[in-house]
Amino acid sequence: MSSRKIIKSKYFFEEDFVESLAEVPVEKTEAWASGAELKVVGKPTQRKDGYDKVSGSAQYTFDISLPKMAFAKTLRSPHPHARILNIDVSKAKKLPGVLEIITHQNTPKIPWYFGMSFLFDTTLRFEGDEVACVAAESEHIAEQALQLIRVEYEELPFTIEAGQAMSEAAPKIHDTNILRGRPDTYERGDIEKGFAEADVVLEETFTTQTAVHNTTEPHCSVVNWDGDRLTVWDSTQGIFSVRDGIADSLGIPASHVRVIKKYMGGGFGSKLAAGKYTVMAALLAKKIGRPVKIALDRKEMNLAVGNRPDSVQKLKIGAKKDGTLTAMVHESYGASGAYPSGAACSWPFRTIYQCPNLNTIDYSVYINAGPGRPMRAPGHVQGTFGMDSIIDDMAEKIGMDPLEFRLKNYAEIDQVGNAPYTSKRLHECYQQGAAAIGWYQKRRPAGSSPGKIKKGIGMASQIWWGGGGPPAYATLKLNRDGSATVIAGTQDLGTGTYTFIAQVAAEVLEIPLDNINVILGDTGVAPYGPSSGGSTTAPSISPAVRDAAEQMKTKLISGAAAILEVPERELSYRNAVISAITDSEKKLGISDVVRQMRERVLVTTGLRNANPEGYTINSFGAQFAEVEVDIDTGKIRLLKVVAAHDVGRILNPLTSDNQFHGGIIQGIGFALMEERIMDPMTGKTLTTNLHNYKVPTVMDTPTEIEVIIVSDSDPLISNTGVKGIGEPAHIPTAAAIANAVYNAIGVRMKSLPMTPDKILHALFG
Amino acid sequence: MTIELNFTINEKKITLKTEPNRRLLDILRQELNLTGTKEGCAIGECGACTVVMNGKAVNSCLVLAPQINGAEILTVEGLEKDQRLHFLQENFLKHGAVQCGFCTPGMLMSAYALLSKNPNPTEAEVKEAIAGNLCRCTGYKQIIDAILETEGDIK
Numbered sequence: 001m002s003s004r005k006i007i008k009s010k011y012f013f014e015e016d017f018v019e020s021l022a023e024v025p026v027e028k029t030e031a032w033a034s035g036a037e038l039k040v041v042g043k044p045t046q047r048k049d050g051y052d053k054v055s056g057s058a059q060y061t062f063d064i065s066l067p068k069m070a071f072a073k074t075l076r077s078p079h080p081h082a083r084i085l086n087i088d089v090s091k092a093k094k095l096p097g098v099l100e101i102i103t104h105q106n107t108p109k110i111p112w113y114f115g116m117s118f119l120f121d122t123t124l125r126f127e128g129d130e131v132a133c134v135a136a137e138s139e140h141i142a143e144q145a146l147q148l149i150r151v152e153y154e155e156l157p158f159t160i161e162a163g164q165a166m167s168e169a170a171p172k173i174h175d176t177n178i179l180r181g182r183p184d185t186y187e188r189g190d191i192e193k194g195f196a197e198a199d200v201v202l203e204e205t206f207t208t209q210t211a212v213h214n215t216t217e218p219h220c221s222v223v224n225w226d227g228d229r230l231t232v233w234d235s236t237q238g239i240f241s242v243r244d245g246i247a248d249s250l251g252i253p254a255s256h257v258r259v260i261k262k263y264m265g266g267g268f269g270s271k272l273a274a275g276k277y278t279v280m281a282a283l284l285a286k287k288i289g290r291p292v293k294i295a296l297d298r299k300e301m302n303l304a305v306g307n308r309p310d311s312v313q314k315l316k317i318g319a320k321k322d323g324t325l326t327a328m329v330h331e332s333y334g335a336s337g338a339y340p341s342g343a344a345c346s347w348p349f350r351t352i353y354q355c356p357n358l359n360t361i362d363y364s365v366y367i368n369a370g371p372g373r374p375m376r377a378p379g380h381v382q383g384t385f386g387m388d389s390i391i392d393d394m395a396e397k398i399g400m401d402p403l404e405f406r407l408k409n410y411a412e413i414d415q416v417g418n419a420p421y422t423s424k425r426l427h428e429c430y431q432q433g434a435a436a437i438g439w440y441q442k443r444r445p446a447g448s449s450p451g452k453i454k455k456g457i458g459m460a461s462q463i464w465w466g467g468g469g470p471p472a473y474a475t476l477k478l479n480r481d482g483s484a485t486v487i488a489g490t491q492d493l494g495t496g497t498y499t500f501i502a503q504v505a506a507e508v509l510e511i512p513l514d515n516i517n518v519i520l521g522d523t524g525v526a527p528y529g530p531s532s533g534g535s536t537t538a539p540s541i542s543p544a545v546r547d548a549a550e551q552m553k554t555k556l557i558s559g560a561a562a563i564l565e566v567p568e569r570e571l572s573y574r575n576a577v578i579s580a581i582t583d584s585e586k587k588l589g590i591s592d593v594v595r596q597m598r599e600r601v602l603v604t605t606g607l608r609n610a611n612p613e614g615y616t617i618n619s620f621g622a623q624f625a626e627v628e629v630d631i632d633t634g635k636i637r638l639l640k641v642v643a644a645h646d647v648g649r650i651l652n653p654l655t656s657d658n659q660f661h662g663g664i665i666q667g668i669g670f671a672l673m674e675e676r677i678m679d680p681m682t683g684k685t686l687t688t689n690l691h692n693y694k695v696p697t698v699m700d701t702p703t704e705i706e707v708i709i710v711s712d713s714d715p716l717i718s719n720t721g722v723k724g725i726g727e728p729a730h731i732p733t734a735a736a737i738a739n740a741v742y743n744a745i746g747v748r749m750k751s752l753p754m755t756p757d758k759i760l761h762a763l764f765g
Numbered sequence: 766m767t768i769e770l771n772f773t774i775n776e777k778k779i780t781l782k783t784e785p786n787r788r789l790l791d792i793l794r795q796e797l798n799l800t801g802t803k804e805g806c807a808i809g810e811c812g813a814c815t816v817v818m819n820g821k822a823v824n825s826c827l828v829l830a831p832q833i834n835g836a837e838i839l840t841v842e843g844l845e846k847d848q849r850l851h852f853l854q855e856n857f858l859k860h861g862a863v864q865c866g867f868c869t870p871g872m873l874m875s876a877y878a879l880l881s882k883n884p885n886p887t888e889a890e891v892k893e894a895i896a897g898n899l900c901r902c903t904g905y906k907q908i909i910d911a912i913l914e915t916e917g918d919i920k
């Protein structure tokens with residue numbers, strides 16, 4: 001086995017850097033060279049999970065049904081801020097078919113939200129906060145029982161807007177309404193000097209809305225106790241984080257909890273941790289001695305399981321006449337909801353454009369609404385909209401093409417970490433994206449498009465982390481017929497994890513893809529794998545899979561050397577056959593090696609290598625949008641979106657195309673229609689179904705989407721050279737559309753979503 | 766109160782006693798264990814529950830039990846024949862029209878209903894047919910391409 005060591009590992013995951021100790025191989029396997037002739041990796045490959053998903057046989061958590069299974073439903077606070085004075089469940093308990101009801105009165109005080117609250121708290125801080133949970137013979141009966149629970153509430157003053165919540169007079173949700181009591185700040189250089197050097201200074205405020213993940217499969221769990229051991233099927237992005245969360249909450253050993261997730265209908269950041277619903281179901285299941293299924297409905301999903309915080313961004317930038325940025329200031333606040341969740345959005349602002357003098361201040365503010373959760377590139381989507389809008393304005397002010405302006409302020413190194421990038425090919429994204437959209441041919445001065453239907457094009461830049469890192473493991477088992485199984489503790493959200501894992505193993509061992517089985521999403525059998533978020537799954541797991549396969553190859557060669565009595569270095573491995581270089585008669589298929597070794601299964605476990613020291617890993621991209629704005633109706637129509645990205649090696653173009661299209665379309669939703677709307681009078685959310693909360697349908701999609709990958713590999717990162725794509729695909733879309741709209745109508749839209757009413761208001765006042 | 770229903774599902778005749786307030790979706794998923802049909806919203810907005818009933822794509826969350834008496838219903842499980850995927854299903858795989866897959870059964874059934882009436886639809890007709898099917902992951906281009914490639918007699 002290759003030798004290993006423990007290092008300090010640090011990489012960016014969703015909202016912040018995660019630091020841990022991690023086991024890594026002492027030596028990193030040489031990365032496949034850029035342009036290396038690979039047979040399976042990088043080739044369009046149909047998904048391993050394809051049959052299950054088109055035949056209807058795929059079992060999602062939502063589909064799991066166990067004998068004697070009961071159903072649970074949750075009573076949630078109807079008020080944005082209230083205290084529970086009394087709960088009376090006696091009537092509900094008498095309803096035939098009701099099995100058990102839990103409330104704060106009959107459950108232990110299980111800490112929740114970083115110890116700021118409990119599973120059942122007596123102070124309710126948002127509409128949708130959990131009050132009671134009922135288990136019944138059917139979902140229908142459980143729902144009826146909820147209506148029979150009598151709760152006496154003392155309503156408390158509430159605040160649902162971050163700006164107001166920051167004021168002294170606002171009702172307090174916690175000791176202070178500001179997360180950690182202070183803003184996140186960052187500064188470099190001398191801001192005053194920077195503005196003094198500027199010929200043009202611009203100041204503008206941009207706002208973005210609260211958006212909700214609205215995955216197609218609801219948040220749901222099925223739980224089953226065997227004595228004191230708990231099995232949990234959960235629609236989750238992080239089996240290990242759910243396992244530990246549940247074990248801690250219930251006070252039982254982690255080894256007694258097994259979390260399984262095979263297929264799931266989307267996560268986008270909203271399913272990264274153990275949910276209250278899962279713990280409530282486990283408590284109920286224990287009490288009634290039966291398995292319990294709990295599934296949230298659309299209303300619950302829109303109230304209680306996460307959202308992308310809104311933002312108000314006050315930006316000020318200065319530049320010289322020649323286009324050099326001299327100073328940049330970002331000041332923002334956004335609503336975390338009732339419990340900790342970062343609303344900061346200045347990350348891209350700090351790094352993507354070269355600027356020596358820069359300050360950022362971000363306030364995350366508590367309000368009486370459902371807590372935020374990471375949503376596809378936390379902070380970056382809203383931050384990029386503000387930043388790239390004001391950058392466009394500055395380009396126009398000094399009379400430069402917006403693309404030239406961005407090239408002029410190209411940052412060669414990471415200005416925050418003061419380190420070089422492992423790779424940065426944003427240049428090529430700009431060039432190839434511009435060529436594909438016809439930037440230089442089509443672009444006209446803002447607002448100069450004639451007629452009632454105005455055309456425009458615009459662009460925006462993208463930066464994200466997505467390099468992944470250790471610890472991450474993969475176990476490979478080779479059977480004596482030469483077929484293999486790879487087991488990893490990651491999970492496939494639909495992004496293609498099953499498929500790329502098989503591809504990587506097939507590439508190394510040169511065995512047919514069909515002969516490789518992949519098992520994911522089961523804490524009971526898999527070695528540790530990180531949660532799937534931050535666009536880190538493929539960058540973290542694919543190198544571990546390759547490592548496991550390379551170790552297997554070494555093991556096989558070693559076995560063949562013993563059998564053939566030829567030194568290892570005189571053997572070669574090709575097409576799963578090991579032969580002596582000097583004597584081609586001496587050869588063995590890998591299946592013969594396993595058989596002759598008399599083991600039925602050979603096992604190796606591979607590890608993700610350490611990230612290179614002294615470098616920053618980021619992915620980059622540029623998206624270009626072409627739009628039509630009807631100035632009679634205010635409606636925006638997307639004609640074309642070009643996405644040009646530097647994301648290292650693409651493992652499977654078929655599934656990566658999926659992710660790009662999906663990310664762009666979610667970006668269109670954020671730009672044009674998605675918005676959680678709350679009633680300021682009642683503090684209640686009005687958009688609690690898919691009728692009111694608009695997500696894009698096929699009718700909202702552009703006529704054409706073109707995806708260009710400018711990168712072939714980033715060999716400094718890992719042996720596979722992969723960076724993640726889930727979040728990069730989504731980050732710059734809304735900003736690019738906003739800039740295209742400005743180019744079309746000549747009026748700057750400073751607030752998302754750009755609904756028809758806002759367009760008409762901006763045009764005609 | 767229970768009612769007796771006679772109907773055909775995936776070419777099989779079924780007789781079933783159930784409550785009249787059950788939705789077709791519940792009958793499929795809970796009584797017949799046909800969990801390929803999904804539930805995403807329960808109010809006719811997402812299309813995850815789409816099945817073909819009497820030749821038309823319907824949201825099974827909006828169909829009540831008595832309405833299916835005498836009906837012919839096709840669900841995603843009925844597309845595969847003789848252990849071979851329908852070429853509509855194969856084209857979904859070939860074009861990468863699937864990601865998480867939760868919308869896929871509904872998409873397939875909307876497409877199937879369209880193609881059985883209109884074997885050579887235009888892109889606009891395909892879009893209209895799946896306009897009520899939300900996909901949160903994949904984008905729609907690959908789905909349109911898969912459906913367009915499945916022209917001709919699909920039965």
Ligand code: FES
Pocket residue numbers: 803804805806807808809810811812813814815824825826827
């Ligand atoms: S569940 Fe029927 S349309 Fe959404």
Ligand code: FES
Pocket residue numbers: 216265266494863864865866867868869899900901902903
């Ligand atoms: S593939 Fe996930 S919703 Fe369509």
